[in-house]
Amino acid sequence: MSVLLSVEGLSVSFTTYGRRSQVLHDVSLAVPEGAQIALVGESGSGKSVTMKTIMGILPVPPAKVEGGRILFAGRDLLTMPERDRLRLRGTAMSMVFQDPMSSLNPVFTIQDQLGTILKYADRRLGRDRDRRGRRVRILEVLAQVRMRDPERVARSFPIMLSGGMRQRILIAMALLSEPRLLIADEPGTALDVTTQAQILKLLKDLVTENGLALLMITHNLGVVRQTCGYTYVMNRGRIVEHGATQAIFEAPAEDYTRNLIAAVPRLTGRNG
Amino acid sequence: MEFLVFLGRRVLWSLLVLFGLSVVIFTIARVVPGDPARMALGPRASAEQVQALQETLGLNRPLWEQYGLFLSGLAQGDLGRSLLTAQSVNVDIARTFPATFELVLCTIVLAFVLGVPLGVAAARWKDRWPDNLVRALAIVSAVTPTFFLALLLQILAGYVLNILPTTGRLPASLPFQADITGLLLIDSLIRGRGDVFAEAVRHLLLPTIALGAATMGQIARITRASLIDVSRQDYIEAARAFGVPDRLRMFKYMLRPAFVPPLTITGLEFASLIGNAFVVELIFSWPGMASYGVRAITQKDLNAIMGVVMVSGVFFVLVNLLIDVLVGVVDPRIRIRGARA
Ligand SMILES: Nc1ncnc2c1ncn2[C@@H]1O[C@H](COP(=O)(O)OP(=O)(O)O)[C@@H](O)[C@H]1O
Ligand SMILES: [Mg+2]
Numbered sequence: 001m002s003v004l005l006s007v008e009g010l011s012v013s014f015t016t017y018g019r020r021s022q023v024l025h026d027v028s029l030a031v032p033e034g035a036q037i038a039l040v041g042e043s044g045s046g047k048s049v050t051m052k053t054i055m056g057i058l059p060v061p062p063a064k065v066e067g068g069r070i071l072f073a074g075r076d077l078l079t080m081p082e083r084d085r086l087r088l089r090g091t092a093m094s095m096v097f098q099d100p101m102s103s104l105n106p107v108f109t110i111q112d113q114l115g116t117i118l119k120y121a122d123r124r125l126g127r128d129r130d131r132r133g134r135r136v137r138i139l140e141v142l143a144q145v146r147m148r149d150p151e152r153v154a155r156s157f158p159i160m161l162s163g164g165m166r167q168r169i170l171i172a173m174a175l176l177s178e179p180r181l182l183i184a185d186e187p188g189t190a191l192d193v194t195t196q197a198q199i200l201k202l203l204k205d206l207v208t209e210n211g212l213a214l215l216m217i218t219h220n221l222g223v224v225r226q227t228c229g230y231t232y233v234m235n236r237g238r239i240v241e242h243g244a245t246q247a248i249f250e251a252p253a254e255d256y257t258r259n260l261i262a263a264v265p266r267l268t269g270r271n272g
Numbered sequence: 273m274e275f276l277v278f279l280g281r282r283v284l285w286s287l288l289v290l291f292g293l294s295v296v297i298f299t300i301a302r303v304v305p306g307d308p309a310r311m312a313l314g315p316r317a318s319a320e321q322v323q324a325l326q327e328t329l330g331l332n333r334p335l336w337e338q339y340g341l342f343l344s345g346l347a348q349g350d351l352g353r354s355l356l357t358a359q360s361v362n363v364d365i366a367r368t369f370p371a372t373f374e375l376v377l378c379t380i381v382l383a384f385v386l387g388v389p390l391g392v393a394a395a396r397w398k399d400r401w402p403d404n405l406v407r408a409l410a411i412v413s414a415v416t417p418t419f420f421l422a423l424l425l426q427i428l429a430g431y432v433l434n435i436l437p438t439t440g441r442l443p444a445s446l447p448f449q450a451d452i453t454g455l456l457l458i459d460s461l462i463r464g465r466g467d468v469f470a471e472a473v474r475h476l477l478l479p480t481i482a483l484g485a486a487t488m489g490q491i492a493r494i495t496r497a498s499l500i501d502v503s504r505q506d507y508i509e510a511a512r513a514f515g516v517p518d519r520l521r522m523f524k525y526m527l528r529p530a531f532v533p534p535l536t537i538t539g540l541e542f543a544s545l546i547g548n549a550f551v552v553e554l555i556f557s558w559p560g561m562a563s564y565g566v567r568a569i570t571q572k573d574l575n576a577i578m579g580v581v582m583v584s585g586v587f588f589v590l591v592n593l594l595i596d597v598l599v600g601v602v603d604p605r606i607r608i609r610g611a612r613a
């Protein structure tokens with residue numbers, strides 16, 4: 001399998017009030033085409049910063065990429081022209097946001113929000129699709145994320161939908177432009193355990209159905225066990241351990257990983 | 273449908289507010305010392321004359337009965353007779369209110385139309401010079417008393433620079449009857465009188481600035497804070513991650529969710545605006561309700577007091593109702609919650 005995303009020696013620092021602190025130290029990881037890879041670590045270890053750097057949505061400043069490369073399909077995202085980068089963002093690589101309550105704009109309908117995203121994605125890719133074509137595609141992805149009544153959901157404002165439904169819309173948002181890589185940052189952690197399990201199952205199914213590569217970011221190792229074959233463990237901005245998920249679970253090399261495993265809530269482990 | 277429920281609630285609420293206002297003002301007006309009949313007739317009138325007038329006015333009846341009379345008049349749209357002008361209060365107010373209405377309305381529109389873009393600029397260039405300028409402006413305008421600003425403008429623009437008129441709505445040399453809507457800006461246009469329109473604008477300028485500066489500063493400040501708050505929301509970051517262009521993010525995805533606080537503050541500011549309008553009107557000799565209202569209060573002209581207060585109250589309530597509707601249009605959360613609650 002060829003490598004789709006490859007992060008090599010990535011270092012990122014933040015400067016706030018004149019004080020510089022390094023948040024990522026020489027981070028390397030690889031996501032093969034169509035594979036499901038996990039990045040785990042306790043809260044504050046730098047997972048979201050990694051994700052934002054890959055997506056190119058790091059706030060610069062205060063953030064600064066100190067070094068490293070991020071290869072996507074063989075091209076370095078950090079040195080490619082901004083135009084090319086924009087063409088990839090939200091299209092070939094897109095992300096599932098974490099918090100379904102705060103990641104949708106409260107004053108626009110789902111149709112409106114997905115429509116705007118699709119319109120500009122089409123424009124960047126030079127694709128020609130009119131309003132009706134966009135609507136068809138939106139209803140299609142809404143059905144894909146198992147919405148029972150896509151028409152009604154499309155007309156709704158976020159406040160009219162449950163947390164689980166909103167999270168599924170965030171997934172639909174990521175699928176709109178047929179990405180090759182999906183990055184999910186703590187999907188569903190804001191939801192109750194049962195709904196979260198359903199979301200993870202859905203994500204896994206969608207990824208398999210569509211042959212997407214998935215980079216799953218989480219602080220919950222229980223989530224990883226059912227979803228991902230390979231796991232990277234991050235601690236204070238460094239990758240401290242990586243390997244087949246099964247092997248890591250059976251024989252963690254680091255105390256830090258052992259603690260993460262010990263912290264897995266029993267319930268989530270069962271119904272992934 | 274949900275919007276109608278939301279609106280119905282707001283209307284009921286407004287009626288309640290007006291009712292409360294009428295009770296409070298009615299009581300206060302009658303409880304403060306001083307005999308309206310004596311004041312109206314003057315010190316020379318005999319005790320019998322005073323008593324006769326008290327009886328015609330119903331002043332010797334119990335308070336709740338007087339209130340009942342007032343209400344039944346109000347229900348028929350009759351505010352009663354003024355003791356001072358000896359005219360129907362309806363007529364007095366119809367004569368003076370349009371000028372006040374025009375002044376206050378222009379002020380609020382101007383404050384909003386200027387305040388919001390200033391707030392947007394401040395948020396867009398946060399911590400740079402436009403932001404500092406707007407923040408300084410907001411603070412200075414907030415701490416400057418209206419009467420002081422009014423006098424300052426009058427002296428500066430009126431007398432020192434001599435570029436703008438400082439009294440009235442129109443020059444004496446330009447007779448014009450605003451007999452359609454009562455608003456000079458509109459009536460002059462309907463009649464095709466560009467000269468009157470231009471003069472009306474020139475006359476409105478100073479009073480409007482004096483009255484609206486503080487409100488504009490507040491609106492700018494609130495718009496700025498609201499936009500900065502929204503800009504930190506996850507959904508803005510998400511829009512960015514999905515490649516929604518900068519300009520669209522600023523003006524669609526951010527401005528609309530951020531729009532409710534400035535609208536709300538405008539409604540709240542409106543109360544102090546009506547109060548300050550009285551001051552500004554007196555300073556600029558604006559032929560509005562102010563001088564009528566002030567005289568009514570000092571002379572205890574009960575019906576006139578109630579008339580001025582109730583008309584101001586209805587004005588306030590209607591503007592806030594309009595703002596509620598706008599808020600509901602802008603933000604579905606409020607509309608939906610408002611219908612459910
Ligand atoms: N905008 C920012 N400014 C300063 N420091 C930040 C910022 N975002 C993240 N950090 C720092 O980076 C570190 C990693 O954060 P993050 O990647 O969000 O952790 P997590 O693994 O929980 O997702 C934290 O110590 C945090 O303080
Ligand atoms: Mg995080």
